[in-house]
Amino acid sequence: MSLLVIGSIAFDKIETPYASRDEAIGGAAVYFSYAAAHFAPIRLIGVIGEDFPGEQIQKLQDLGVDTSGVETAAGETFRWAGRYEADWNTRHTLETRLGVFEHWDPKVPADLRDARYVFLANAAPAVQAKALDQCTNADFVMVDTMNLWIDIAKEDLLALLKRVDGIVLNDEEARMLTGETNLIQAARGVLKLGPKYVVLKKGEHGAFLIGEGVHFSMPAYPVEKVVDPTGAGDCFAGGFMGYVAQAQNTDPTTLKRAMLYGTVTASFCVEGFSVEELERRDRGMVEARFNELLSITSL
């Protein structure tokens, strides 16, 4: 069952203590698509500048991503530059050039509006809401956000949270949104804001899911060599939503398995720059790591 994602398409410049990359394909919706395309057909809604190379669109199409909702606008594609410290937990944003993303007014083409599964990747809540308005057939909507929006667009975000089924957010965002330090209390606080499900990501420390009839907690996959953590959260969401769309189900068992698949796709993500490792892995490799993760976390 097809899965629609709306969000940023970008080029990243990434520095780590060990290596760096410039003009690497990135953006939340791109990372999400690369992860989710392992599971289901993806409809990508986003905006690119005139500088965006056709070969990157072709690569997405080759993965089964419908790019007819990717709009080309006059100007430059969104660019982000960041640097990681050796502990991987400290990230410095060196530059953000929003380009065509800044004033984007998202349009979902008429023939893509019947998507039942929708993911609103990180963007201004007002933009996310505009996209959601157009997805009139959505059964299961998950949203991502970031500290910036909690800071400057909290009202919009709170309004949006009443309209979605679930939210994925990280520990810092959950604390900021609720004022609760304890993460399980923070997650319960987020549930009170509207969503039926909260997926709280803790980076290298795993993630947990809490919501209607379900509470599931798991460690991260033990990646031995991190190359670039950029996009890991988006790839988690991609694996999660991709599996849900494939299963066409949102019962507790499906959502728990989706947590494992999200963990798997996030682990591939951090093992390479940009989408390099996600591109290199096929569905068989996803299943193999899923089974390994299940074995590591089961009695």
Add this chain to the structure above:
Amino acid sequence: MSLLVIGSIAFDKIETPYASRDEAIGGAAVYFSYAAAHFAPIRLIGVIGEDFPGEQIQKLQDLGVDTSGVETAAGETFRWAGRYEADWNTRHTLETRLGVFEHWDPKVPADLRDARYVFLANAAPAVQAKALDQCTNADFVMVDTMNLWIDIAKEDLLALLKRVDGIVLNDEEARMLTGETNLIQAARGVLKLGPKYVVLKKGEHGAFLIGEGVHFSMPAYPVEKVVDPTGAGDCFAGGFMGYVAQAQNTDPTTLKRAMLYGTVTASFCVEGFSVEELERRDRGMVEARFNELLSITSL
């Protein structure tokens, strides 16, 4: 099957942002005993000063702890004072008065030497080795340590590691001992130093076990209200070794279940000051939380 623990018996002064306690019973071997006594008869080897109240010994005995190996020496019982920041992860040691623990020469009474399961709680590696010399019937020995000994007694520690079956240590200690930043690589590095099993504790982020034929990773129990984290690692070890001694087995399934029991006893520990919550819980409560934890972490 009886389980012998050798280590510190202390009084703690604990300050948290919310409350404080003075003259609270503590020490690694005491915390361990309170946790492990839920599972198996415990033999406690330690030293106390003349100031140690008989009622605390009585309490231990009431739990099924054989205290005949607790030596009373001239002087003051070990005292420690510490303060936690609101994030619980930052701990300041305010005072350490080793008292009778400083020059303790551990002696295991003849009739306690046949213990098959032995835990060497945190102490100078030379002291741990002396105790181990006397446990001539030990089948399964686990050891704990701390950054201080890695710093000032590394040779002694490395010699001891060749004589034990397993080690429990935290993330910081594993990194310090091996020089590896990545925790899975650090754990593999520790395995190369001798032990067959490494239990790596990550505090609120859970723990993992790696070793001969086993790799198991799990999140912590989601404690909603932390009161005092002191002793959590010792209680983890107590639940772990207590269950192993009860099961009289060290196969992978037993060790994985022991990880869950360790997580359960550690979670009780942090829910109260000192051993207050461990004391209040019975075996039925341990089982109930074990089942809850299993449900939270299983598909």
